[in-house]
Amino acid sequence: TERKKKTQNLIVCKSPPFLLAIMVTIFTAPYHGYQVLFSPFERNKIAFTGAVNYGISGNGALLIYERDEVGYKEFRRYPWKDGLFDVTWSELNEAVLVTASGDGSVVVYDQAQPNGPVTVLTGHTAEVSSVHWSMTRQEQLVVSASWDGTVRLWDPNAQVCVAIFTEHTGLVYASVWSPHLPHTFASVSGDGSIRLWDCSTPPNSIASVNASCGEVLSCDWSKYNEVITTFLMIQPTYQALGHFELLLHYLPELGGCLLNVFYLSRCMYFFLFQYLLFTGGVDCAVKLWDIRQLGIPLHVLMGHGQAVRRVRASPHDPNIIASCSYDFTVRLWNIGTGHLGGGLLDIIAHHTEFTYGLDFSLHDPGMIADCSWDQTIKLLTPVSIAPKPAV
Amino acid sequence: MAMRGLVEAECGAANPLLQWSSRFSQDKPMVKRGVYGDQLTELTHHGTTAGAVQQWTNEFVADQGPMVPQSFNMTAILREAQHIEQTPPLPSSTTLVATPISLPIEQDAGVREWVEQFASKHPVNAAASLEAGWVMEYSQQQNVEARRWAEEFSMTKEERWVEEFHQQRERGVAEVARELVNSVQDPDVQATEFMDFVRKLGSGALKMEDGQVVATGDSQSWENEFEQNHQENFWDRMESDWQEMARQEQHPWLSEYDGGAPPTAYSFADENPLKDVTNPLEEGLRKLQSGDLPGAVLLFEAEVQARPQSVKGWQYLGTTQADNEQEHLAIAALNRCLELDPSNLPALLGLAVSYTNESQQNKALDSLVAWLRENPRYRGVVDPSMPSSKSQVTSFMTKEHHAAVTDLYIKAAQMSPQDLDPDVQVGLGVLFNLSGEYSKAVDCFSAALKARPEDAMLWNKLGATLANSSRSEEAIHAYRQALHYLPGFTRSRYNLGISCINLKAYREAIEHLLTALNVQRRATTAASTSQMSEAVWSTLRLAVSLYERPELIEHVSSRNLDVLIREFGID
Numbered sequence: 012t013e014r015k016k017k018t019q020n021l022i023v024c025k026s027p028p029f030l031l032a033i034m035v036t037i038f039t040a041p042y043h044g045y046q047v048l049f050s051p052f053e054r055n056k057i058a059f060t061g062a063v064n065y066g067i068s069g070n071g072a073l074l075i076y077e078r079d080e081v082g083y084k085e086f087r088r089y090p091w092k093d094g095l096f097d098v099t100w101s102e103l104n105e106a107v108l109v110t111a112s113g114d115g116s117v118v119v120y121d122q123a124q125p126n127g128p129v130t131v132l133t134g135h136t137a138e139v140s141s142v143h144w145s146m147t148r149q150e151q152l153v154v155s156a157s158w159d160g161t162v163r164l165w166d167p168n169a170q171v172c173v174a175i176f177t178e179h180t181g182l183v184y185a186s187v188w189s190p191h192l193p194h195t196f197a198s199v200s201g202d203g204s205i206r207l208w209d210c211s212t213p214p215n216s217i218a219s220v221n222a223s224c225g226e227v228l229s230c231d232w233s234k235y236n237e238v239i240t241t242f243l244m245i246q247p248t249y250q251a252l253g254h255f256e257l258l259l260h261y262l263p264e265l266g267g268c269l270l271n272v273f274y275l276s277r278c279m280y281f282f283l284f285q286y287l288l289f290t291g292g293v294d295c296a297v298k299l300w301d302i303r304q305l306g307i308p309l310h311v312l313m314g315h316g317q318a319v320r321r322v323r324a325s326p327h328d329p330n331i332i333a334s335c336s337y338d339f340t341v342r343l344w345n346i347g348t349g350h351l352g353g354g355l356l357d358i359i360a361h362h363t364e365f366t367y368g369l370d371f372s373l374h375d376p377g378m379i380a381d382c383s384w385d386q387t388i389k390l391l392t393p394v395s396i397a398p399k400p401a402v
Numbered sequence: 403m404a405m406r407g408l409v410e411a412e413c414g415a416a417n418p419l420l421q422w423s424s425r426f427s428q429d430k431p432m433v434k435r436g437v438y439g440d441q442l443t444e445l446t447h448h449g450t451t452a453g454a455v456q457q458w459t460n461e462f463v464a465d466q467g468p469m470v471p472q473s474f475n476m477t478a479i480l481r482e483a484q485h486i487e488q489t490p491p492l493p494s495s496t497t498l499v500a501t502p503i504s505l506p507i508e509q510d511a512g513v514r515e516w517v518e519q520f521a522s523k524h525p526v527n528a529a530a531s532l533e534a535g536w537v538m539e540y541s542q543q544q545n546v547e548a549r550r551w552a553e554e555f556s557m558t559k560e561e562r563w564v565e566e567f568h569q570q571r572e573r574g575v576a577e578v579a580r581e582l583v584n585s586v587q588d589p590d591v592q593a594t595e596f597m598d599f600v601r602k603l604g605s606g607a608l609k610m611e612d613g614q615v616v617a618t619g620d621s622q623s624w625e626n627e628f629e630q631n632h633q634e635n636f637w638d639r640m641e642s643d644w645q646e647m648a649r650q651e652q653h654p655w656l657s658e659y660d661g662g663a664p665p666t667a668y669s670f671a672d673e674n675p676l677k678d679v680t681n682p683l684e685e686g687l688r689k690l691q692s693g694d695l696p697g698a699v700l701l702f703e704a705e706v707q708a709r710p711q712s713v714k715g716w717q718y719l720g721t722t723q724a725d726n727e728q729e730h731l732a733i734a735a736l737n738r739c740l741e742l743d744p745s746n747l748p749a750l751l752g753l754a755v756s757y758t759n760e761s762q763q764n765k766a767l768d769s770l771v772a773w774l775r776e777n778p779r780y781r782g783v784v785d786p787s788m789p790s791s792k793s794q795v796t797s798f799m800t801k802e803h804h805a806a807v808t809d810l811y812i813k814a815a816q817m818s819p820q821d822l823d824p825d826v827q828v829g830l831g832v833l834f835n836l837s838g839e840y841s842k843a844v845d846c847f848s849a850a851l852k853a854r855p856e857d858a859m860l861w862n863k864l865g866a867t868l869a870n871s872s873r874s875e876e877a878i879h880a881y882r883q884a885l886h887y888l889p890g891f892t893r894s895r896y897n898l899g900i901s902c903i904n905l906k907a908y909r910e911a912i913e914h915l916l917t918a919l920n921v922q923r924r925a926t927t928a929a930s931t932s933q934m935s936e937a938v939w940s941t942l943r944l945a946v947s948l949y950e951r952p953e954l955i956e957h958v959s960s961r962n963l964d965v966l967i968r969e970f971g972i973d
Contacts, residue, residue, distance in 0.1 A: 065596050067603075317588070339590065364594050384596055394904075400866040400877075400897040401727065401759045401937075402835055 034361065034391040037083050042072055044382030045096045046368040052105035054374040055079070056086065057388070060110055062094025065384055071095040073110050073120060076388075089120055089127065099144045099153065101167075109153050109167060111139035117155050119167050132165050134172045140183065146190040152210065154196050156186035162198050164210055176214045178206060184228045191232075191285035197302070199227035199290055207302055220305035225293035229321040233287040235329040289332055291319030297334045299346065312344050312354050321369045327376040331356070331396055335366040341381050343395055357395040362387070579604035668719075668734040670707065676700045682708065683715055690718070693890040695726045696925030706735075713743040721752045725859065726922065727893045727935040732756050745776040751825060755863075758832050766836060767807050770829050779823070780814040801837075808833050824850040824860070831863060840871035858888035866897055874901045892918045896938050899945065908949040909970075915942040916972045919963055934961075 042061030050056040055078035062071035071094035077086035093113035101107035106122040107129075115135040118128045137159035145152050152173060153165045162176040162183055181202030189195040194211040203226060206216040287309075288300045295315045298308040317337035325331035335341045343357040364384035372378040377396045382388040579600045586592055602608045679685050679701060686701030699722050705715035720735035733756050739749040750773040757766035775784045811830045815822065827850035834843035847864040854860060865880030878901050884894040895918040902911035915938055922934045939961070946954050957965045 065599060067599075317591070337591070364596055384594075400869045400900045401729070401893055402755055402832065402863050402866045 034389055035083065037076060037388040037390075038386060039074060039382070039388060040386045042074070043364070043384040043386055044368050044388060045071075045094070046098050047380045047382040047388050048098055048100060048368075048370045049372045049374070049380065050100050050105065051102065051373055052100070057083070057380060057390075058098045058100065058108055059368075059382060059388055060095035060098045061382070061386075062096070062113065066094040066096065066113065069094070071113065073098060073108065073118075075108075075122065087120075087122055087125055089125075091118060091128075094138075096138065097141045099142045102144050102146065103151055107167075109142050109144060111142040111155060113138045115139060115157065115159070117142055117153065117163075117165055130167065130170050132167075132170060132172065134163055134175075135159055135161065137182075141185040141187075143187050143196070145188045145196075147188070147193045149193040150210065154186045154188060154198075154210075156183035156198055156200075158182040160200075162186050162196075162208065174210060174214050176208055176216070178216050178219070179204065181226070184226065185230050187230055187232060189232050189285070190234050197230050197232070197288055199230045199292070201226040203227060203292075205230065205288070205290055205300065205305065207305075218302065218305050220300075222290055222292065222298065222300075222308075225318075227290050227292040228319060229292075230288055230290045231322050231324050231332075233285070233289070233324045233329060234326045235285070235287075289322045289324060291322040291334050291336075293318040295319060295336070295338075297322055297332065297344065310346065310354075312346075314342060314355050314358075315340070320365065320367055323369050323371055325371045325396070326373050327371070328396065333369055333371065333379055335369045335381055337365050339363065339366060339383075341366055341369060341379070343379075343393060357393050359391070359393060361389055361391075576604050576606060668731060668738060670703050671700060674700050674703055674707075677704045677707070679704060683712070683718070686718060686722075690722060693888045694925065695722055695888075695890045695892055696922045698722050699726055699728075700925055711742060713739055713746060716742065717746055717749045717752075720749060724752055724756050725862075725891060725893050727896050727918070727937055729756055729759055729937075733760070744772075747773060747777060747825075750776065751828065754829070754832055758836055763836055764803070766832065767803060770807055770833065771810065773825075773829060774810055774814060780817070780826075783810050783813045783817070804833065804837055808837075822849055822853055824853045824857075827853075828860070828863065831867065835867060835870070840867050843867045844871070856887050858884040858886075858891050858894065861887065862891065862894040862897065865894065865901075869897065869901050869904070874904050877901045878905075890921050892922060892935065892938070895921075896935070896941065899938075899941055903941070903945055903948065906948075908945055911945040912942065912949060912966075913970050913972060915945060916963070916966055916970055920967060920972055923963060934963075 037059075039059060039061055041063050042059075043063070043065050044059060044061045045066065047057060047059045050058065057076050057078075059074045059076065060071065061074070063069040070090060070092050072091060073087075073089040073095055074085060075087040076083045078084075091110070091112060095110045095112055095118070097111035099109050101109070104121075108120045108122075110118045110120065112118050115133065115137055117132040117135070117139055119130040119132070121129045135155065135157040137157055139155050139157045141156040143154050145154070151166070151168070153167055154162060155165060156162050160177065160179050160181060160183060162179070164173040164175075165171070166173050176198075179198065179200040179202055181200045183198050183200045186196055186198035189197070194209050195207065195217075196210070197205060197207050199205050199222065203221050203224070204219050205222045205227060206219040208214070209217050286302045288302055289297060290300065291297045295313065295318060297312040297315075297319055299310045299312075300308050312334075315334065315336040315338050319334050319336045322332060322334045325333070330345045332344050332346065333341060334344065339362050340358050340360040342355060342359070344354045345356045346354055359381075362381070362383035362385050366381050366383040368380075368382035368388075370380050372380065372390075375392075377392045378390060379393070380388055380390045583597065583601050583604055586597065591597060599608070676682070676685075676697070677700075682701040682704040686698045686705060689695075689698040689701060699719065702715055702719035702722060706712055706719055709715060716735050716739035720732050720739055723729075723735055724732035726732075733753065736749045736753045736756065739746055740753070743749075750769050754766045754769035754773065757763070757769060771784060774780045808830070811826060811833060815826045815830065827846045831843045831846035831850070834840065834846060844864065844867050847860055847867060851857070851860050851864065861880050861884035865877040865884065868874070868880060869877035878898060881894050881898040881901065884891055885898070888894070895914050899911045899915040899918070902908070902914060918938050919934055919942070922938075939958070943955070943958050946958050954966065954969065957969075
């Protein structure tokens with residue numbers, strides 16, 4: 012049929028030179044995939060959340076797959092009466108996961124208990140679109156973002172909502188903890204803004220910016236904690252805005268004031284990876300932000316044909332980020348240099364429906380997983396982020 | 403004044419309001435899709451076209467004064483302008499500073515019309531910021547196409563509609579579904595299963611009941627459309643085995659980007675059977691000549707352990723470890739050598755190569771510049787005021803820095819055009835590898851090879867450059883040449899393995915990698931495995947998994963080299 016032919020055309024991997032390793036497909040019928048995440052503790056476990064009927068109505072489930080000698084087997088299946096739109100692994104206990112549900116609850120599961128959830132935390136008045144477990148050791152809280160416009164902090168042990176942040180004026184699509192800055196998380200929303208929050212100060216944002224024309228759908232922090240001097244890709248943006256010199260913004264450990272230290276030549280810009288935030292939104296662009304200077308994005312990566320649904324930063328290479336989009340592709344970007352121009356490293360188009368979930372493996376460098384509304388999870392290692400010969 | 407255009411329209415000139423109302427009446431999808439949002443859907447229910455236009459006209463006339471600036475979100479723009487203006491102006495700065503404010507108003511009348519039309523809407527907050535955003539985007543990207551805007555609109559609406567789906571679950575689902583179907587223009591999106599689903603919802607073939615979707619009539623189940631993957635087990639097995647193999651061991655890639663840390667000290671082999679050889683340096687050089695790299699490494703280690711100030715010892719240790727595919731140890735040794743003697747040229751060049759392999763580009767550039775500076779022949783080429791980036795913890799380089807260093811090397815090369823200095827060519831080749839200009843790098847290494855046709859290291863560099871530019875067959879030829887001149891050249895064999903993998907010759911890849919490991923192991927006692935390179939093991943895992951022999955993966959994980967050697971018949 013016409014439809015089938017179209018499907019075949021879409022399954023094309025355009026990568027220079029080619030896709031290195033085998034692609035594994037896990038079928039998750041009847042659930043349409045919303046998020047897939049590798050376990051930070053166990054190399055062979057992967058969590059998946061999805062919903063029937065594309066998440067519009069009906070139930071959903073959390074599925075945990077485990078890899079053995081033969082392949083991926085379903086290890087746990089936790090059905091839920093509404094769609095589950097996001098999942099996060101606990102950073103404390105390798106068996107615990109927290110999910111975001113379409114009925115407004117945050118559901119906590121423990122793999123040691125295969126019959127159902129451990130806790131159901133209610134409070135949100137609309138779908139919960141994202142949950143994230145804190146990445147720094149200073150707190151063990153879960154942040155959830157919801158379409159009711161609020162972001163909530165939960166303590167999963169005490170089973171209470173610790174704080175509510177209400178500054179957003181639209182649906183909040185994602186909220187992510189910073190892996191380095193303690194007590195800090197960022198959220199992005201349908202009102203087009205990115206907001207930074209500190210959970211130890213009263214629940215108002217510490218910074219915010221109107222990120223783009225349109226909704227911002229996803230954000231992720233760089234996982235690295237380094238200083239780099241220069242950035243090949245950001246020069247065009249700054250030249251276009253007339254920034255022929257850039258300032259060195261120095262955020263001292265104490266205080267938090269911005270100091271203009273000195274002016275540099277037009278090509279140099281200092282920044283720290285730990286302040287780097289990536290967002291993707293309806294304007295089809297992936298943007299890089301320095302959270303200390305939120306006024307303008309550091310760089311804009313164009314290329315996707317439709318809205319960008321999710322961005323992820325690689326935990327292995329500070330330059331690599333991945334984004335999945337409504338144009339059915341997953342794109343890999345190198346923010347230092349790029350081979351296809353514009354920082355684009357690779358285009359992977361192997362789904363026939365919107366790709367919604369995306370993750371980098373922590374244990375197997377270069378491996379990524381993505382899940383889609385076509386009811387599959389695909390795990391693959393693109394050659395663009397695989398080993399290179401030594402000169 | 404904005405009103406003039408409306409009221410005193412000249413013959414043939416565009417009347418903004420009429421333009422806009424025509425859009426409303428004819429181009430329904432556009433209108434529904436646009437920024438009007440809830441307001442418009444309400445209006446379509448309540449009023450006729452004419453009535454709505456009248457209503458808007460009144461509002462346009464009444465509130466045009468403060469409306470326009472608000473919708474441009476002027477405060478945000480002014481804040482941006484202040485921010486930009488805080489930087490001191492350079493003489494060469496252009497008028498771009500003023501661009502975000504001036505462009506949409508003055509330069510392009512078409513845009514102005516369009517934006518003003520949106521400006522005349524109800525002051526919806528979301529819409530206002532959306533328009534301001536568009537203005538900013540337009541000013542920043544002058545070559546944006548109208549089509550892109552249309553797609554942006556549609557995607558904005560997609561998200562909205564999906565959200566509205568959830569919000570209006572119990573009522574009007576069919577209607578919302580129909581509107582969504584009408585609003586989507588993109589053919590790829592229209593062809594998706596999701597749109598099929600929505601169409602069915604819209605046409606009533608599916609109904610929402612009690613939060614469940616129920617098929618009415620004889621609608622087919624879409625799940626049947628997905629082909630059952632008979633290959634699922636096969637692929638799963640392959641990939642799973644590969645993943646299994648890669649776990650547990652500390653993968654070199656995991657630690658690779660610790661970066662920015664101060665150079666680590668060299669860590670010696672646990673057991674060195676060649677420790678008590680007299681004059682280990684000479685012995686080591688002899689072994690190097692004969693092609694036994696791991697043995698040479700042990701002898702050089704003995705040398706520097708006996709004589710820690712031996713510059714030559716550290717230098718050879720470093721370069722040989724690099725060729726033995728032990729990059730971190732090589733960097734440590736070469737740095738130590740340079741501490742003792744900052745003008746050691748082979749160490750500097752070796753460091754440049756190692757840093758290039760580790761993607762530490764700025765350090766590589768520094769080493770290359772230092773090589774020129776310390777070289778008596780080319781000292782004059784380097785400007786003493788050349789900025790060195792040593793003071794910062796670095797990884798990336800600028801185009802300018804790279805171009806400057808390339809210029810220096812080209813100048814050095816031009817100093818003696820008749821007889822090329824192969825080292826300068828190597829430097830240039832490394833530089834072009836850094837910037838990805840692989841064809842130029844190939845030229846440089848080929849030129850160097852003309853002067854030194856038997857230099858295995860040069861052949862390897864040429865091969866690696868060819869492999870990086872996807873010329874794997876030629877790369878293999880170059881690697882074979884390297885191995886011909888230096889049979890124990892581990893690095894080259896490792897690269898050969900990678901190229902074989904890229905060409906899908908998995909058995910050959912495994913054989914090469916096993917040979918490399920075997921050579922490394924032979925130099926030490928059977929017990930110690932410290933001499934074997936992590937990078938080679940991990941690539942071997944990859945090759946074995948692609949080769950579809952699951953039972954071998956176990957052996958790779960447990961580093962059981964003997965079994966693997968027997969299996970593949972390596973001597």
